[in-house]
Amino acid sequence: MSQQKFATLAVHAGQQPDPLTGAVNVPVYLTSTFELTGIGTDKGWDYSRAGNPTRARLEEALAMLEGGTCGHAFSSGMAAIYGLVGTLRTGDHVIVSRNVYGGTARLFNMIVRHYGIDIEYVDTADLDAVAKAIRPSTKLAHIETPTNPLMVLTDIAAVSRIAHERGVEVSVDNTFMSPALQNPIALGADIVMHSTTKFLNGHSDGLGGALIGTKPEHKERFLLMQKAAGGILSPFESYLVLRGIRTLHLRMRQHEENGQAVAEFLSSQKKLKSLNYPGLKSHPQHELASKQQRGFGSMLSLDLGSREAVGRFLAALKVFLNAESLGGVESLASHSGTTTHAALSDEERAAVGITDGLVRLSVGIEDKDDLIADLEQALASV
Numbered sequence: 553m554s555q556q557k558f559a560t561l562a563v564h565a566g567q568q569p570d571p572l573t574g575a576v577n578v579p580v581y582l583t584s585t586f587e588l589t590g591i592g593t594d595k596g597w598d599y600s601r602a603g604n605p606t607r608a609r610l611e612e613a614l615a616m617l618e619g620g621t622c623g624h625a626f627s628s629g630m631a632a633i634y635g636l637v638g639t640l641r642t643g644d645h646v647i648v649s650r651n652v653y654g655g656t657a658r659l660f661n662m663i664v665r666h667y668g669i670d671i672e673y674v675d676t677a678d679l680d681a682v683a684k685a686i687r688p689s690t691k692l693a694h695i696e697t698p699t700n701p702l703m704v705l706t707d708i709a710a711v712s713r714i715a716h717e718r719g720v721e722v723s724v725d726n727t728f729m730s731p732a733l734q735n736p737i738a739l740g741a742d743i744v745m746h747s748t749t750k751f752l753n754g755h756s757d758g759l760g761g762a763l764i765g766t767k768p769e770h771k772e773r774f775l776l777m778q779k780a781a782g783g784i785l786s787p788f789e790s791y792l793v794l795r796g797i798r799t800l801h802l803r804m805r806q807h808e809e810n811g812q813a814v815a816e817f818l819s820s821q822k823k824l825k826s827l828n829y830p831g832l833k834s835h836p837q838h839e840l841a842s843k844q845q846r847g848f849g850s851m852l853s854l855d856l857g858s859r860e861a862v863g864r865f866l867a868a869l870k871v872f873l874n875a876e877s878l879g880g881v882e883s884l885a886s887h888s889g890t891t892t893h894a895a896l897s898d899e900e901r902a903a904v905g906i907t908d909g910l911v912r913l914s915v916g917i918e919d920k921d922d923l924i925a926d927l928e929q930a931l932a933s934v
């Protein structure tokens with residue numbers, strides 16, 4: 553059979569009927585341990601930290617959706633990033649995109665750096681800067697595209713080419729796009745990372761994270777991090793992500809349509825100091841976004857000029873909720889400086905361009921007319 557299309561994979565990946573009963577949904581195996589068949593022999597499972605049948609189905613689905621050879625589910629996106637860097641050694645050098653998710657920077661700056669791992673933030677949108685930053689000790693280039701919340705893109709294929717020439721692996725945080733809209737491995741990346749908390753789960757009812765690899769060595773490394781560090785996804789939350797994935801393609805289609813409509817409405821509003829959405833022709837990387845993504849998603853950010861203006865705007869919103877996180881069916885708005893990027897100092901925020909007036913929107917799948925009307929009345933109060 554030819555390679556299945558995304559919608560078919562989303563519905564069926566990891567979802568073969570249960571071999572024991574024929575159940576069409578993946579059973580939630582609520583068990584910590586498994587009866588062994590003898591000394592050193594088992595039915596494929598021994599302890600749920602090392603492997604659980606429900607989690608294994610999700611891991612299989614994630615590998616298929618991203619075109620990798622192995623998937624590993626962690627208890628949160630942060631646990632997955634820790635799984636990515638936890639096997640590095642003192643003296644190793646890592647290149648990281650300049651304005652990554654605040655939690656990623658917190659993990660790298662406040663924990664990983666203390667292990668003697670050299671973390672260097674580089675503007676990965678600038679290919680010369682990436683080439684210049686690579687040293688003999690560089691092991692990994694970790695990129696986030698588009699970045700949170702400024703929506704700056706990195707050319708995944710170009711960075712992978714530059715990195716591979718020098719023996720450096722590339723990992724991509726694909727949380728903002730989901731596998732429905734961007735497949736970094738097909739573009740040349742070695743590893744994909746997700747916070748499944750966001751679009752993959754899609755219903756804001758569970759945290760989770762994932763690493764998808766392409767080499768036997770990745771499987772060994774990520775399995776070691778699951779077994780040794782223990783930050784694995786529970787069977788029930790694995791089930792929730794599997795269920796979310798079955799409608800991922802439909803949700804992303806509506807997220808995308810609403811995101812574009814909201815961005816076009818906002819682009820006509822005089823009160824905005826800036827608007828960042830790669831689906832607008834005015835976005836400086838619109839062409840790259842059209843080339844490496846299959847859509848522009850539903851994440852955008854806007855600048856209202858001051859923290860006070862943001863306060864009035866958030867208080868006036870009726871459909872959008874003032875909350876962190878993203879990628880759920882409901883629309884959310886949040887003040888980046890005091891939520892997702894609160895872990896950075898004022899200087900660090902200023903250096904990456906996260907101003908006091910910046911608001912991030914995660915556009916949900918409600919009716920777009922209601923979303924636009926809500927934004928219009930809230931802007932009137934600014």
Ligand SMILES: *Cc1c(COP(=O)(O)O)cnc(C)c1O
Pocket residue numbers: 628629630631653655656696700725727728747748749750759760761
């Ligand atoms: C949310 C998020 C994370 C962290 O994921 P958690 O599930 O909250 O731990 C990492 N990267 C990006 C881009 C995110 O949006």
